[in-house]
Amino acid sequence: MIESYKFGEIKISGKNYNFDVEVRWTGEILSWWRKEGHTVFVEDLERALKENPEIIVIGTGAYGVCEVTKDCENFLKEKGIEVIVEPTEKAIEKFNNFLKESKRVIGLFHLTC
Secondary structure (H helix, E strand, O other): OEEEEEOOEEEEOOEEEOOOEEEEOOOOEEEOOOOEOOEEOHHHHHHHHOOOOOEEEEEEOOOOOOEEOHHHHHHHHHOOOEEEEEOHHHHHHHHHHHHHOOOOEEEEEEOOO
């Protein structure tokens, strides 16, 4: 469960992270880097896709500046993966709700802008 979020910082299981993260339903937390800082492309999801998630939640930053390409959204839909794209605070709420429902969800969260 993600406990809190503020610009530039996310708290998960009692630990604070100040870099963009990939959070898996299994509890694993990884650093998340993108090809371009404020755009999400299909290749930015390759590691997450190997886990066979039902849902991918993408947090686009505090102000929603990070953009998910239409190709990326379409690719996920074609794979039968539900995709949620929201500013990070709202994305975290949705991610936590999916965890409560025992869904195979991966959250990709941009923490700044």
